Amino acid sequence: MVTDMTEKEAAADNRTLEFLNDVAMRVTVEFGRAKTSIRKMLNYQKGSVLELEKMSGEPLDIRLNGKLIARGEAVIVNDRFGVRVTEIVSPEDFEASLAAGKKK
Secondary structure: OOOOHHHHHHHHHHHHEEEEEEOOOOOOOOOOOOOOOHHHHHHHHOOOOOOOOOOOOOEEEEEEEEEEEEEEEEEOOOOOEEEEEEEEEEEHHHHHHHHHHHHO
């Protein structure tokens, strides 16, 4: 049976998560991936190009502790790179990625 939470219960529920507010997590923006050999990597020099599997214009992956949480697009803000979030991964897909990580 599903019941609606009262305002007091909802406020108490929010307070139980407050301890997580200061937990540091690694956020990574992935432009793409490549598979190469050590031999090729050792031959790279300034100006070498490493081709990525992603196509130009494809969304960038935003990962939290290695797990995909969102996608976005590159932007420049005050001469710095940034990412505009364009899509949030559904809770179901996020849970599936967590489960897949546990199987490894």
